[in-house]
Amino acid sequence: MSQHLHLEAEILDLRTTHPFVIARGGQSDDRTIWVRLRDRDGLEGWGEAAASRYYGETPESVLSALNVYVSGMPTDPFDLEDTERRWVTTLGRNAAARAALSAALHDLVGKRLGVPLYRLWGLDPAKAPRSTFTIGLDTDERIRAKVHEAVEYPILKVKLGTDRDRRILETIREATDKELRVDANGGWTVKRAIRMLPLLEEFNVTVLEQPLPPSDLEGLAAVTRHARMPVIADESCLTVEDIPPLVGKVDGINIKLAKCGSLREALRMVAVARAHGMLVMVGCMIESSLGITAAAHLTPLVDLVDLDGAALLSNDPFVGATIAGGHVALPEGPGLGVRAR
């Protein structure tokens, strides 16, 4: 058993094929952090931290947080429960940094044992639902071009939440009859959301994600009562403790590692949401195939998948899980199964 884990972190400059814009502006820094934990035998566990400006994180704040968490590094990577608990107690928030460390430890454990993470978790990757591909806010012309480029993906996720919502839906529906899901990223008021519902129904939108600002749980409950399609909480649901207050108010939750800060917390969130009969979605940030693959190992447990973060990139530095044709394909290598391109 290795006594020490050596931590290295490196900023990755990611580029999206198109500028990625959502209701509250550009979503991410497009720089993420590649975390590597190396044990004495030279085995490496990898993880990715996708800093979220929305949660006050930057690549620099992730590096600072990692500098704190390094003091709580386990001597044994299998000591997952206590290590993750120690980290969140030592320094709260900073979920992206902790998610990267969590992924790296799980990667290392899988590599030590020689099995993919999904097998350690007892899961069958064939059970993964198909992933959506996201069409960000843009001009009509560019949205048409994006829909065309997304020809291989059977389900599109449409970003709304501005005064162009009707026009965007019309533009996309003119271009395709694919299944559409909508994500307003908290861009609507209750009144606006309820007024949007007939339009969403007219355009056969099947899922509505985060119509209202995160803290408006009563508003979410009102939208859910009025909506025929399931309403999913994203920004309103970061960790397990956010789930009980959402019970009966939304139909499901969107789990992201960059929000919950841990692969184990993600598994707990699945269990808690299921216990309350809620739908479970797994989503992502703009991140490379490294971060996407960590989340992809959860997909056999969920109902809805939105793991297009790496598919939106033009310079993905890693090879891992893919969503070609919307089909989530998990790599077969041990641990996360990710390698550098």
Added chain:
Amino acid sequence: MSQHLHLEAEILDLRTTHPFVIARGGQSDDRTIWVRLRDRDGLEGWGEAAASRYYGETPESVLSALNVYVSGMPTDPFDLEDTERRWVTTLGRNAAARAALSAALHDLVGKRLGVPLYRLWGLDPAKAPRSTFTIGLDTDERIRAKVHEAVEYPILKVKLGTDRDRRILETIREATDKELRVDANGGWTVKRAIRMLPLLEEFNVTVLEQPLPPSDLEGLAAVTRHARMPVIADESCLTVEDIPPLVGKVDGINIKLAKCGSLREALRMVAVARAHGMLVMVGCMIESSLGITAAAHLTPLVDLVDLDGAALLSNDPFVGATIAGGHVALPEGPGLGVRAR
């Protein structure tokens, strides 16, 4: 990868040191089923089914259920999620039989990988709370003798629920000043339970388990409101789906593999109870060290442990987890880590 798992099942005749009696009579058959799954390489995974008459199970019904479940055996023991789901869909109830199969699969997976189950789960066995040792219903004289015999155990669990409750508490308190927890096994009415509370406080009882019949959730809520010590649901809480209705009505739940039918379900129950701020206890039936060890791997995740099933036996056929001095000691072998004596 082995393509077939061969199932063998054998009845174990267990003997308790003393006749074991609780509020609703003799608790168990004292016969359990030893389940063995053997793969093509000759590796064996073991589990134990403790049939519960209270849930309509007998050793014979367990054998019949195993005969049904054998048709849903996985070709790959790592396929835990889907296999367990298939079993419960194929034939519900019969939790004891499914728990034995679940334990056997987990044992086999751990042995294939060469690591103890607690390590697969990322847990530190040093985090396990101390286990109680149970004093069943008996005459004053024999209760005194039992308390004397239990000298090594720092916490006693006292079975109540008859008209001798006060006498039993007095007898035990005369004999020891140890921490006492009480389990009424559903033997009280609301009125009786609330009337018992001052007596329990007088005798410094620290935990009250299942004061009322399982379905009386409103009654449990009333007792919990009146009680100074935490109230734990046992017979009221079999699986994850029983937890949401108990939120706000009791302070915690007692997880038993023979009730929930799966090690994975037990982990989910921990997550769900924790999400609602509930205490988590892990308990057992009268069963050998094989069944006890499967449950013992959960102990680093819980607050309260009652795993004395094998310690109450005079002819335990296995060597595994122990509770000497109340200290839960997990074996270091791969999988469950249990061997035949």
